[in-house]
Structures are given as structure tokens and as C-alpha cells.
Amino acid sequence: MKISRRNFLKGSATTLFLAGFNFPVLANTDKKKNLVVIMLRGGMDGLCAVPIIGDKNFEKKRKDLILDETIKLNSDFALHPKLKNFHNLWQNDLGAIVHATNIPYTKRSHFDGQNLMETGGHVPYAIKTGWLGRGMKLAELKGDGLALALPMPLLLRGIPSNDNFYPSKKRLPRTELLQLLKSVYADKSEHDLANMMEIIANRSMMNNGGTSMSRKNSSLAYKAGLELKKINGPRVAVFEVDGFDTHAAQGGVNGSHSDSLIEMDSIFKSLEKGLGSEIENTLVLTLTEFGRTIKQNGGRGTEHGYGSAIFMAGGLLKKSQVYTDWPGLKRKELFEGRDLNSTIDARSVYASAMSSVFDIDFKRIQKEVFWGDELINLSDKLFKS
Amino acid sequence: MKNFYRKVAFGLGPNDKIPTDPLKWATNQLNDIPEFSWKGKILPEKELRKYYGEWVYGDRKVLRKKFKNDKDGYKREKNKLRHATGQKFWWNLELCIRYSEALKSETPVLAKLWYFWGNHFAISEKDFLAKYTTGAYQREIIRANMNQNFEKMAQEATIGWSMIHHLDNEQNIGPKSQEARWAREKGKTKGVNENHARELLELHTVSPDCGYTQEDVIQMAYIMSGWRPEWGKKRLETGDVHFNPDAHEPGTKIVLGKKYKRGRKSLSVAITDLVNHPSCRKFIAMKLCRYLITDNPTEEMMEPIIKAWEKSDGFLPEVHKAAIEVAFNYSDKYNKFQNPENWLLQMSKMADVDLIPSPSFMDLYKLGNKPIKDQRALEYLMDELGQHPYLAKQPNGWSDISEDWMSPELLIRRLVYAREAYYKKSGKSQTNEFYEEMIEKNYDNPSEILQIINQYKELVHKHVILFNLPETLKS
Numbered sequence: 001m002k003i004s005r006r007n008f009l010k011g012s013a014t015t016l017f018l019a020g021f022n023f024p025v026l027a028n029t030d031k032k033k034n035l036v037v038i039m040l041r042g043g044m045d046g047l048c049a050v051p052i053i054g055d056k057n058f059e060k061k062r063k064d065l066i067l068d069e070t071i072k073l074n075s076d077f078a079l080h081p082k083l084k085n086f087h088n089l090w091q092n093d094l095g096a097i098v099h100a101t102n103i104p105y106t107k108r109s110h111f112d113g114q115n116l117m118e119t120g121g122h123v124p125y126a127i128k129t130g131w132l133g134r135g136m137k138l139a140e141l142k143g144d145g146l147a148l149a150l151p152m153p154l155l156l157r158g159i160p161s162n163d164n165f166y167p168s169k170k171r172l173p174r175t176e177l178l179q180l181l182k183s184v185y186a187d188k189s190e191h192d193l194a195n196m197m198e199i200i201a202n203r204s205m206m207n208n209g210g211t212s213m214s215r216k217n218s219s220l221a222y223k224a225g226l227e228l229k230k231i232n233g234p235r236v237a238v239f240e241v242d243g244f245d246t247h248a249a250q251g252g253v254n255g256s257h258s259d260s261l262i263e264m265d266s267i268f269k270s271l272e273k274g275l276g277s278e279i280e281n282t283l284v285l286t287l288t289e290f291g292r293t294i295k296q297n298g299g300r301g302t303e304h305g306y307g308s309a310i311f312m313a314g315g316l317l318k319k320s321q322v323y324t325d326w327p328g329l330k331r332k333e334l335f336e337g338r339d340l341n342s343t344i345d346a347r348s349v350y351a352s353a354m355s356s357v358f359d360i361d362f363k364r365i366q367k368e369v370f371w372g373d374e375l376i377n378l379s380d381k382l383f384k385s
Numbered sequence: 386m387k388n389f390y391r392k393v394a395f396g397l398g399p400n401d402k403i404p405t406d407p408l409k410w411a412t413n414q415l416n417d418i419p420e421f422s423w424k425g426k427i428l429p430e431k432e433l434r435k436y437y438g439e440w441v442y443g444d445r446k447v448l449r450k451k452f453k454n455d456k457d458g459y460k461r462e463k464n465k466l467r468h469a470t471g472q473k474f475w476w477n478l479e480l481c482i483r484y485s486e487a488l489k490s491e492t493p494v495l496a497k498l499w500y501f502w503g504n505h506f507a508i509s510e511k512d513f514l515a516k517y518t519t520g521a522y523q524r525e526i527i528r529a530n531m532n533q534n535f536e537k538m539a540q541e542a543t544i545g546w547s548m549i550h551h552l553d554n555e556q557n558i559g560p561k562s563q564e565a566r567w568a569r570e571k572g573k574t575k576g577v578n579e580n581h582a583r584e585l586l587e588l589h590t591v592s593p594d595c596g597y598t599q600e601d602v603i604q605m606a607y608i609m610s611g612w613r614p615e616w617g618k619k620r621l622e623t624g625d626v627h628f629n630p631d632a633h634e635p636g637t638k639i640v641l642g643k644k645y646k647r648g649r650k651s652l653s654v655a656i657t658d659l660v661n662h663p664s665c666r667k668f669i670a671m672k673l674c675r676y677l678i679t680d681n682p683t684e685e686m687m688e689p690i691i692k693a694w695e696k697s698d699g700f701l702p703e704v705h706k707a708a709i710e711v712a713f714n715y716s717d718k719y720n721k722f723q724n725p726e727n728w729l730l731q732m733s734k735m736a737d738v739d740l741i742p743s744p745s746f747m748d749l750y751k752l753g754n755k756p757i758k759d760q761r762a763l764e765y766l767m768d769e770l771g772q773h774p775y776l777a778k779q780p781n782g783w784s785d786i787s788e789d790w791m792s793p794e795l796l797i798r799r800l801v802y803a804r805e806a807y808y809k810k811s812g813k814s815q816t817n818e819f820y821e822e823m824i825e826k827n828y829d830n831p832s833e834i835l836q837i838i839n840q841y842k843e844l845v846h847k848h849v850i851l852f853n854l855p856e857t858l859k860s
Contacts, residue, residue: 064454109553111511112580115779124580125780150771150794151778164794169769170801173849177841178800181853184837190855192791199793200800248449249456256456299449 042245046309099324113289133158139358225274248299280315307340391860425744430521438623479520507782515775552581555613559634582606595664720859722787
């Protein structure tokens with residue numbers, strides 16, 4: 001382990017804003033850029049997914065959970081050996097990681113934490129919209145969101161007319177019937193209903209003989225990739241992966257945490273497949289409520305922790321890197337003496353990502369999406385301009 | 386006017402007579418709380434909570450340790466424990482009880498309001514609440530108090546085990562309490578958890594419109610500190626709720642300008658004050674109008690409900706009657722987009738869909754076994770429709786705003802499950818005459834509707850169109 005605490009983040013935060021001041025919108029480029037967020041529910045263990053190399057404290061505390069045959073990323077960090085697709089992306093400068101990061105939530109409730117990771121706020125349940133929805137509203141991206149879930153996730157709330165896709169297990173009625181309903185809606189001036197029926201009637205894959213599509217994230221991701229690729233398709237997609245809450249039998253390479261990481265990895269692969277060359281104009285980010293304790297518990301699992309990691313993929317990344325202000329794992333360096341600390345507010349990454357993908361000034365996002373909270377613009381460090 | 390039957394209930398079924406006085410028909414259903422119409426087994430909340438405890442203990446304290454090196458063994462044994470505690474069955478039984486009130490009882494209006502209150506004092510998706518106790522909470526604390534004052538419902542819901550656990554009040558410890566002192570001696574910190582206090586103000590009683598501050602929330606949390614399940618080595622967090630003075634914040638608290646002394650009684654005194662605050666009745670009146678009439682209720686709509694509240698001291702039958710009367714008066718002017726659950730129940734009632742498994746079939750279930758697929762039909766269906774009533778995403782419950790239910794995928798569900806439902810109808814209701822009579826009974830524009838649906842010959846198509854017409858989606 002060579003890495004030590006660096007002070008490279010100091011001094012760049014700005015929190016003073018003048019009321020009524022209009023921040024300029026950055027020049028709009030012609031190419032359509034996509035943002036994909038994968039929510040990892042249950043508390044993703046950043047130290048299992050991206051372990052530190054050669055740290056005695058770590059090895060001692062996690063005797064039974066240390067992975068064999070990890071993939072070395074650089075002199076300090078390795079990658080979970082099952083994350084093969086992500087590793088391929090990494091090798092092509094299409095994969096990167098932000099480590100020792102989390103949303104500013106330091107308690108241990110999944111429900112509060114997941115609420116905050118989606119709202120981007122500080123008080124659980126106090127905000128009723130999601131940071132992504134608010135960011136899209138700022139970018140005037142009405143109707144450009146696609147959720148791969150049945151209820152619209154909180155993350156996308158805040159802007160109307162998002163689309164969602166979650167294949168029904170049953171057959172859709174014939175197209176003529178849908179057209180009839182659409183014309184009835186139009187006759188009765190039910191424009192929202194008519195618009196939606198239009199989307200439904202155009203869902204070709206729903207109408208081909210009624211074979212129901214898989215709801216696996218890997219197949220949803222392929223479908224999402226195809227939609228994002230379209231020039232008039234959605235520009236934002238949201239996924240969810242469950243099962244990171246491994247209090248027991250978290251295990252090593254074949255443990256239960258690995259199962260969830262593999263599912264995440266399959267999303268990367270299928271998205272890339274669906275997007276084709278448009279992966280170049282896409283940015284994929286993960287989001288979780290907290291990391292997990294360094295120390296394994298009596299059940300060879302881990303408890304709810306604090307700092308975690310963010311996986312990033314796509315051609316809008318600057319380069320392959322593990323971007324971190326590594327806090328260290330000695331007892332006094334840990335959060336509350338037990339968890340990997342968070343030295344980068346994860347919202348800085350998300351605000352920077354929205355700024356880069358939506359072409360909106362970072363300060364406007366900081367101010368209007370995150371209430372002027374002290375966030376740092378990481379766009380230059382992480383993303384292509 | 387006929388949309389009134391769908392607005393305040395689920396429409397008229399084939400065996401329902403057309404009421405001579407629709408308003409009376411509705412308000413007469415609101416005075417008493419009849420026995421449940423479900424004729425099968427109904428378990429008390431306490432017993433269901435005991436199963437919850439057995440599950441939590443078995444998983445957390447036994448299996449996690451025993452199978453620490455064996456992921457597959459852990460999964461296998463956990464599944465056994467699920468069945469031993471009925472984890473996949475109880476909530477299906479609760480849904481049967483719930484939907485019988487809409488479809489088989491003499492009081493569907495009461496049922497529609499029951500769903501309103503269950504969602505007002507929502508227990509959202511957290512831990513295993515939905516699987517074991519949320520249905521029972523809605524029976525024993527919500528429905529049982531629908532012929533009482535709002536205050537009584539609020540008091541009981543607040544210290545109900547489900548709500549206390551749902552909103553983390555067991556972690557709400559006064560920072561100057563005895564327990565916090567003990568924790569400090571061990572180098573730990575324990576303090577206030579304001580979650581429950583905030584929701585009591587924001588969602589359950591006065592709402593942010595009353596202008597409370599963050600300090601009010603914290604002071605309210607101090608008042609609530611100490612109310613939590615009685616801890617036991619085996620039952621863990623599933624013990625009865627009691628007041629533990631060791632965790633209670635000492636000293637006087639001030640909420641909305643009023644002082645409260647330390648101790649057990651302060652919470653109930655504070656709730657009394659909250660429910661009597663003018664913002665509380667206004668908030669509830671607004672929510673009732675929004676649920677029954679429109680996304681954007683007007684002052685004129687809310688007025689009679691607030692008056693009835695003031696006159697009766699928040700006596701729910703009177704509040705309900707006032708709300709129903711307002712809904713009646715506005716029924717020609719406003720149509721409310723129905724949420725998936727109310728839509729499904731409307732369709733089932735009017736078209737005579739056999740939605741609910743029979744009591745004898747449900748009672749075949751034996752603890753320890755995996756419930757058979759058809760015993761779990763309602764759980765799957767509600768999940769597919771996007772509104773399982775015990776799995777709201779947040780403590781503010783399922784939304785009453787139309788826009789939140791408008792998405793392509795949610796509309797697709799209505800199309801496909803209208804079709805599925807058609808095949809769950811008895812043969813005698815699969816006739817043109819049945820549909821003509823039903824449409825005549827339930828819609829104000831029967832000839833227009835018949836003209837639209839008669840563009841198709843097959844009844845199943847007519848059925849799908851009917852239940853996706855704006856006239857049905859909005860009532």
C-alpha cells in the first residue's frame with residue numbers, strides 16, 4: 001500500500017451565491033449524451049468490490065472475507081475477480097471508480113439511507129423529489145427519463161412524463177384495440193392518456209406474439225441500451241440491484257455479495273451491447289446508501305458502514321482510474337472507529353456527472369438541485385468535457 | 386351522478402339494487418363498524434407479531450451464526466424458517482380480508498375510507514412489517530377506530546407497535562436521559578431520532594402548513610423518547626410498546642408554543658393538542674377531498690368537512706358523511722383518476738370478477754408449508770399492478786395525485802389485467818346483456834359507451850376497453 005492521505009481537494013469549494021444571478025448555460029453540443037444510474041440497494045461493500053492492496057489492518061479484520069485472485073487495477077487497488085465485464089471496460093478506458101465516497105448520511109438505516117441517496121437531501125423523507133429528476137428538470141429534459149421498474153423511482157421524481165419499462169408477464173391487447181382507446185382518449189381531450197397509449201402502441205417488442213420478456217436486469221439493460229441509442233430516445237435510465245445487505249455468509253469470491261456484484265456487472269455488459277458505439281456518449285454511475293463495516297461479524301458477513309465506492313462506465317469518462325482521497329484504515333482513520341471514511345461527497349460526483357452530461361453549469365446544479373451544499377466540481381478530473 | 390357509486394365505493398355489482406337515495410345509501414354505511422365479511426380465519430395482530438419475532442430471532446440469532454460458511458445452507462434453512470412463520474401467507478390472507486370489505490360487504494363506502502386511513506397512517510415497506518403485521522394493524526387500529534374520534538385513531542396509531550417500529554422510535558433516546566448517560570460512560574453516544582416525531586406532525590396531524598419549525602420537531606421527538614417495544618432476548622424488537630422512562634428526555638418541552646412536562650403522559654397530551662389544531666382538520670379535509678374528488682381541492686370543498694369536524698369534535702362518522710356529501714355534490718363536475726387498487730376493485734365489483742380466493746381454500750394453509758400459488762394470487766396481482774397496499778415506498782403512503790399513477794407501464798398493467806380478469810368471471814356474467822345492464826347501472830352515458838365498446842364483437846375486448854375508458858379510469 002503506497003497511497004496516503006492527499007489534500008488535493010481542499011480549497012476548491014464555493015458556497016457563496018448571489019440571489020437572482022443567472023448562471024450561463026453551457027454551449028449545447030449536438031450529440032445526444034446519456035446518463036444511466038444503477039442503484040445498488042442494501043449497502044454495497046466498496047472494500048469487497050474494490051479492495052485495497054497490501055493493507056495489514058484490512059487483512060486482519062477481514063480474515064475470512066479476503067478474496068483470492070483479485071484483478072490488480074493499480075498499485076493500490078484491485079478489482080473483485082467476478083467483475084469481468086467492468087474490467088473489460090476498464091482496459092478500454094471505459095471504466096473508472098471513485099473510492100472512499102458516500103452520500104452525507106452517517107446513520108445505519110437502509111430506509112433512511114436509500115431515501116437520501118435518491119433525494120440527495122440530509123433529512124430522511126423531508127424531500128419528495130429525486131436529485132436526478134431535479135437535475136433533468138433544470139436541463140429541461142421532460143419525457144426523457146426511462147425507469148426500468150414498475151413504480152417510478154423516487155430518484156426520477158421531480159419531472160413529469162418519464163417513461164418506464166418493466167415487462168408485463170401477460171399479453172398486451174392487439175394493436176387495433178390500443179389505437180381505438182387512443183382515439184377515444186384524444187376525442188375526450190385526455191391528452192396524457194393519449195400520449196401514453198401512443199408509447200404503448202409503439203412498443204413493438206410487446207406486440208410480437210406475446211412472448212413475455214425477461215425482467216432480469218441484464219435483459220432490461222440491453223433493451224435500455226437500444227432505447228438510449230435512439231437519437232429521439234430517452235437520455236436518462238435508472239436501474240436497481242438488490243441484495244447487497246450481506247449480514248451473513250457474505251463469503252469470498254462465491255459469496256452472496258458477489259452475486260449482487262455480478263448482477264451489476266451484467267448490466268454494464270448488456271448496456272454496452274445495446275448501446276453499441278453510443279457507449280461513447282454515455283455515462284453510467286452506481287449509487288448506494290452506505291458501505292459496510294471493515295470488520296467481519298460473527299456470521300462472516302458485514303454490518304452497515306459508511307464509505308463505499310462508485311463504479312463508473314462509458315465513453316464520457318476521462319480515463320480509467322481509481323479516483324480517491326484515501327483516508328486509510330487505521331483505527332483512528334476510520335469513521336466512528338469502524339468504517340471506511342468518506343472523503344468525497346458522492347453528490348459531488350453526481351452533480352459533476354449531470355453537469356457534464358446535461359451540459360449545465362456545475363454551480364447551477366449545486367444551487368438548484370443540491371440547495372447550494374458544499375460540493376466540489378469534479379468534472380475535469382472524472383469526465384470528458 | 387352515477388360515477389358517485391364508483392367515486393365513494395366501487396360501483397354497483399350485479400346483485401346491488403339501484404339506491405333510491407344514493408347519498409343516504411352511502412352515508413348510512415358510516416355509523417358502525419360491522420364484523421368482517423371474510424368468513425375464514427382472522428388472526429390477532431399479537432399472534433402475527435409473535436411469528437415476526439420468531440422469524441427475526443431465528444434468522445438473526447441462530448441461522449446467521451450456524452451457516453456462516455455456507456451460503457446455500459443458509460438460504461435453504463432461511464426458507465424453512467419463512468414457512469414455519471407463515472411469512473409468505475399472512476399478507477395474502479390480509480388482502481382477502483381487505484378486499485372482501487370492498488366486494489362482499491354491505492359497506493363498500495366504509496371500505497374505501499378504510500383504505501384512505503390505512504394509507505394516511507401508512508406503514509410503508511420496511512423490514513418484514515408487510516409480511517406479518519401491517520394488515521392486522523390496519524384492521525385493529527385503523528378500521529376499528531373509524532367510528533371514533535380522529536384523536537383516538539391518532540393516539541392508537543402513534544403508539545401502535547407497527548408505527549413505532551416503522552418510524553424508528555425505538556431508537557429515539559433523549560440525549561440527557563439515563564440511557565444516554567449509560568451509553569456515554571461506555572464511550573458511545575445515543576440520542577434523538579426525530580423520524581417518528583416529524584411524521585406525526587407532517588403526515589399524520591397538522592402538516593407543514595401549520596408552520597412548525599425544526600425545533601418543534603426535535604421537541605416533539607423528546608416528548609416521544611422512551612416509547613418503544615419492550616425488549617426481550619427472544620422476541621427482540623417485537624415486544625409490546627411501552628414507555629421506558631430511562632430513555633425519556635427529562636425537562637419541559639415546547640411544541641408549537643405549548644409546554645409539556647416530562648413523562649409518560651406528555652405524548653398523549655401533545656397528540657390531543659395536535660389533532661385539535663386548526664391545521665389538522667384542514668389537512669385531513671384536503672386529503673379526503675383529494676382522495677375522493679380531485680387532485681386540487683378548493684376551499685369550498687373542504688369547508689363543510691372542516692365544519693363537521695368542528696361540530697363533532699373530529700368524530701369520524703360525521704367527518705366521513707360530510708366528505709361523502711361533498712363528493713356527491715361535485716360528482717358531475719369532477720372525476721378522480723383511480724389508483725390501481727381502487728380500479729381493480731371497481732372492475733371486480735361491477736363485472737363480477739372472482740378476485741378473492743375462498744375462505745375455505747385459504748384456510749387449507751398449514752403453517753410450515755409453502756403456500757400454494759393460488760393462495761398467493763393477490764400478492765402477485767397487487768405487485769403487478771404497482772400498488773401493493775402494504776408496500777408503499779415511503780411513510781407518506783401511496784400517492785393520491787393522478788400524475789403519479791400515469792406511466793406507460795402502469796397503464797399496460799390495466800390493459801393486461803383487465804383481460805386476465807375477464808377470464809375469472811362466471812359464465813353467466815359473460816354475456817352482452819350482463820354488460821348492458823352493468824353499464825346502464827354505473828355510467829351516465831351508457832349509449833355512448835356501448836357504441837364505443839360495440840366496435841368489437843368479442844366480449845373480452847369489450848371488457849378491456851370498458852375498463853380502460855376515461856369514464857372508468859376516472860370516477
